[in-house]
Amino acid sequence: MVLADLGRKINSALADLNKAPVIDEQVLDGMLKDICGALLASDVNVKLVQRLRTNIKAAVNVQEAGAGINKKRLVQKTVMDELCNLVDPGAEPYKPTKGRANVIMMVGLQGAGKTTTCTKLAYHYQRKGWKTALVCSDTFRAGAFDQLKQNATKAKIPYYGSYTETDPVAIAMEGVDKFKAEKFDIIIVDTSGRHKQESELFEEMKQIAAGIEPDSTIFVMDGTIGQAADGQARAFKEAADFGSIIITKMDGHAKGGGAISAVAATQSPIVFIGTGEHLHDLDRFEARPFVRKMLGMGDLSDFVEK
Amino acid sequence: VFGFFKNLTGQREIDAATLEPVLQKMKTHLIDKNVASNISQHLCDSVQSSLLGKKLGTFGSVSTLVKDNMETALKRILTPKTSVDILRDIEQAKARSRAYSITFIGVNGVGKSTNLSKVCFWLLQNNYRVLIAACDTFRSGAVEQLRVHARNLKALQSSHSVGEVELFERGYGKDAAGIAQDAITYANNNDFDVVLIDTAGRMQDNEPLMRSLAKLVAVNNPDKIIFVGEALVGNEAVDQLTKFNQALKDFSGLQNPRHIDGMILTKFDTIDDKVGAALSMTYTTGQPIYFVGTGQTYTDLKNLKVSHVVQSLLKN
Ligand SMILES: Nc1nc2c(ncn2[C@@H]2O[C@H](COP(=O)(O)OP(=O)(O)OP(=O)(O)O)[C@@H](O)[C@H]2O)c(=O)[nH]1
Ligand SMILES: Nc1nc2c(ncn2[C@@H]2O[C@H](COP(=O)(O)OP(=O)(O)OP(=O)(O)O)[C@@H](O)[C@H]2O)c(=O)[nH]1
Numbered sequence: 370m371v372l373a374d375l376g377r378k379i380n381s382a383l384a385d386l387n388k389a390p391v392i393d394e395q396v397l398d399g400m401l402k403d404i405c406g407a408l409l410a411s412d413v414n415v416k417l418v419q420r421l422r423t424n425i426k427a428a429v430n431v432q433e434a435g436a437g438i439n440k441k442r443l444v445q446k447t448v449m450d451e452l453c454n455l456v457d458p459g460a461e462p463y464k465p466t467k468g469r470a471n472v473i474m475m476v477g478l479q480g481a482g483k484t485t486t487c488t489k490l491a492y493h494y495q496r497k498g499w500k501t502a503l504v505c506s507d508t509f510r511a512g513a514f515d516q517l518k519q520n521a522t523k524a525k526i527p528y529y530g531s532y533t534e535t536d537p538v539a540i541a542m543e544g545v546d547k548f549k550a551e552k553f554d555i556i557i558v559d560t561s562g563r564h565k566q567e568s569e570l571f572e573e574m575k576q577i578a579a580g581i582e583p584d585s586t587i588f589v590m591d592g593t594i595g596q597a598a599d600g601q602a603r604a605f606k607e608a609a610d611f612g613s614i615i616i617t618k619m620d621g622h623a624k625g626g627g628a629i630s631a632v633a634a635t636q637s638p639i640v641f642i643g644t645g646e647h648l649h650d651l652d653r654f655e656a657r658p659f660v661r662k663m664l665g666m667g668d669l670s671d672f673v674e675k
Numbered sequence: 676v677f678g679f680f681k682n683l684t685g686q687r688e689i690d691a692a693t694l695e696p697v698l699q700k701m702k703t704h705l706i707d708k709n710v711a712s713n714i715s716q717h718l719c720d721s722v723q724s725s726l727l728g729k730k731l732g733t734f735g736s737v738s739t740l741v742k743d744n745m746e747t748a749l750k751r752i753l754t755p756k757t758s759v760d761i762l763r764d765i766e767q768a769k770a771r772s773r774a775y776s777i778t779f780i781g782v783n784g785v786g787k788s789t790n791l792s793k794v795c796f797w798l799l800q801n802n803y804r805v806l807i808a809a810c811d812t813f814r815s816g817a818v819e820q821l822r823v824h825a826r827n828l829k830a831l832q833s834s835h836s837v838g839e840v841e842l843f844e845r846g847y848g849k850d851a852a853g854i855a856q857d858a859i860t861y862a863n864n865n866d867f868d869v870v871l872i873d874t875a876g877r878m879q880d881n882e883p884l885m886r887s888l889a890k891l892v893a894v895n896n897p898d899k900i901i902f903v904g905e906a907l908v909g910n911e912a913v914d915q916l917t918k919f920n921q922a923l924k925d926f927s928g929l930q931n932p933r934h935i936d937g938m939i940l941t942k943f944d945t946i947d948d949k950v951g952a953a954l955s956m957t958y959t960t961g962q963p964i965y966f967v968g969t970g971q972t973y974t975d976l977k978n979l980k981v982s983h984v985v986q987s988l989l990k991n
């Protein structure tokens with residue numbers, strides 16, 4: 370299961386806390402070492418982990434905590450809060466509205482899973498009764514249009530693209546206009562993969578966005594990404610101002626910590642998780658229940674709400 | 676005279692307590708450079724054991740010593756232990772009138788097909804006749820992607836060069852191992868020098884897909900098995916390589932199963948100085964990085980500069 374390994378390690382660190390007769394500096398440090406080690410091994414950003422450690426230490430401050438306070442409870446609550454903050458930016462994701470065209474633009478690094486996720490997302494909305502269409506504005510990658518076309522055909526979703534047009538802005542606008550005119554509810558626009566080091570590619574992304582004025586931009590991220598996640602996510606946020614994140618390839622062993630770091634870096638929520646190469650391999654994501662599940666805790670209201 | 680010098684240089688012995696904070700910092704530093712965390716730990720442990728009990732001169736600092744020692748270790752891991760001269764191997768096969776085959780394997784979306792095409796470009800420049808075998812029969816557009824590359828590469832061929840490229844494809848849904856086999860036969864019968872076998876991306880935990888990859892390898896026994904991994908990958912690098920190797924071993928049904936012969940490290944242009952994946956991959960396999968992918972065009976294929984990677988890893 371997604372992040373299960375990480376959850377297990379954090380759980381066992383918290384359980385060690387319960388075994389300790391008294392919670393002193395040493396016990397706390399031991400626990401923090403385990404938790405931070407687990408986070409780092411899951412690709413969570415180094416600076417984020419350091420901050421989390423500092424925050425927990427400051428909040429708990431075992432020496433000053435009075436004898437009356439249940440220290441274990443305090444530590445557990447603090448850890449939970451910090452973990453929730455890590456995955457949950459508190460921002461509401463975009464929700465499409467009925468009765469008008471909702472344009473969604475997908476952006477991300479090369480090979481992250483944008484094209485695959487476009488069709489999955491379209492399929493997801495289609496099954497919920499929305500009239501959905503796909504636009505391929507990737508004029509760069511070899512076979513990009515064929516890929517989207519074959520996926521869309523499998524999912525029985527109308528699509529737009531071109532083998533000859535080389536201007537991605539032009540195609541994106543044509544496609545969106547066409548489907549708007551045909552009264553589609555949700556129009557999902559696929560774009561080429563790009564990275565922050567190549568400013569021309571970022572410029573192109575800005576131009577596409579300026580052309581189609583998306584209602585929502587989604588940053589698609591590979592779940593196996595490591596410490597480069599933070600920098601790339603920040604740059605995409607700045608250039609494309611995406612509203613939410615989809616993490617892909619979470620069907621494997623990856624723990625998604627790099628992608629989670631992007632949440633903290635951009636204050637944008639994760640909305641879906643990709644769990645395979647097939648059409649239906651897309652799961653909804655909600656941060657708090659997720660952290661709860663990850664830590665194998667049925668109900669955390671005890672810790673979280675107080 | 677000697678006594679005087681000895682006094683001057685102090686000769687403090689290095690103990691664990693002195694090393695601990697420096698190594699802790701080094702470990703975090705390496706993780707920040709995207710080296711897998713357990714590998715960072717192993718490296719620091721080995722630096723510790725080589726430095727414990729050593730004498731430290733008055734002028735030397737523990738952190739310089741740790742850094743120097745780490746530098747040596749990094750260099751050793753990254754420096755290829757086997758030949759990375761693929762052209763020489765191709766020549767040997769050619770001398771025996773046999774097509775040389777290279778299989779590209781790896782997880783989804785890392786750049787297998789693109790970098791296969793870059794390798795093809797490089798081989799064409801070296802005047803070889805190359806057959807590209809489209810053995811990703813699963814992912815949408817995979818065949819068309821290679822068709823476009825083959826067409827582009829053909830167009831790039833200058834009239835005076837003898838290199839040549841052709842695509843061998845059998846569409847979608849078919850058995851990849853069989854197509855690879857047919858491609859190799861076709862190449863041998865038609866005087867091709869090299870067969871580049873593209874495979875579908877797969878997750879290392881997906882047993883049915885890993886079995887079929889092992890089958891492709893067992894049936895065709897390619898000359899080189901190249902794992903394509905992206906420089907963006909974090910701790911997963913270790914698990915990917917370990918499990919791909921394990922699958923080649925466990926599912927091959929052979930007495931002497933194959934393993935990954937080397938890597939191509941892609942998307943090197945997307946990570947600035949966070950070059951740790953290069954280390955994670957070479958550390959995990961003990962195999963060389965044949966090429967580094969540095970962009971999305973055919974010329975963006977470079978040799979790994981070990982000193983450059985070591986420098987980036989240690990740079991603050
Ligand atoms: N296992 C698995 N594979 C996935 C998932 N999402 C995408 N993929 C695979 O990842 C690879 C890359 O996906 P694409 O959709 O082509 O990625 P992209 O971001 O459009 O790539 P570019 O357009 O080249 O930047 C393909 O092999 C997909 O099948 C997922 O959730 N799980
Ligand atoms: N920036 C950069 N992008 C690269 C590099 N190598 C490949 N890419 C891009 O990465 C994306 C995926 O490349 P592919 O060659 O389709 O990857 P793959 O491993 O064959 O993917 P699947 O067959 O779907 O598993 C494409 O957009 C490529 O242009 C590189 O070295 N640098």
Ligand SMILES: [Mg+2]
Pocket residue numbers: 483484485507510513559560561562
């Ligand atoms: Mg795409």
Ligand SMILES: [Mg+2]
Pocket residue numbers: 787788789811817873874875876
């Ligand atoms: Mg491919």
